[in-house]
Amino acid sequence: MSGGKGAVGPRIRRERRTMAAMMRIYCRDQHGGDEPLCEECAALLDYAHRRLGSCPFQELKPACSHCEVHCYSAARRERVKAVMRYAGPRMLWRHPWLSLWHLHDKRRRVPRLEVRRRS
Numbered sequence: 001m002s003g004g005k006g007a008v009g010p011r012i013r014r015e016r017r018t019m020a021a022m023m024r025i026y027c028r029d030q031h032g033g034d035e036p037l038c039e040e041c042a043a044l045l046d047y048a049h050r051r052l053g054s055c056p057f058q059e060l061k062p063a064c065s066h067c068e069v070h071c072y073s074a075a076r077r078e079r080v081k082a083v084m085r086y087a088g089p090r091m092l093w094r095h096p097w098l099s100l101w102h103l104h105d106k107r108r109r110v111p112r113l114e115v116r117r118r119s
């Protein structure tokens with residue numbers, strides 16, 4: 001498939017930005033990291049970015065918390081959930097625009113996986 005780097009659309013790129021912003025908030029407060037993130041958070045972010053790159057929904061992607069395709073391994077999923085729980089509410093102040101987009105995404109219907117069969 002067309003899985004090269006940089007092949008993702010604006011939707012996925014925005015998700016990546018949101019994810020990176022959340023990780024920065026979390027890492028700075030919890031681990032004293034920031035720019036760059038601590039090693040652990042950098043690895044988690046890298047993983048999340050790769051998962052987004054191979055999300056079968058791509059531009060139709062629902063909010064991850066509503067998605068029925070559990071593409072994260074159980075352990076990573078727990079870690080990312082912790083990051084979101086912590087950074088989510090704080091995002092509103094630092095990145096209001098990204099937060100609003102995220103709320104909007106949460107209201108969108110989860111598409112059926114048939115999208116994938118488009119070739």
Ligand SMILES: [Zn+2]
Pocket residue numbers: 026027028030031033037038039040041042
């Ligand atoms: Zn960290």
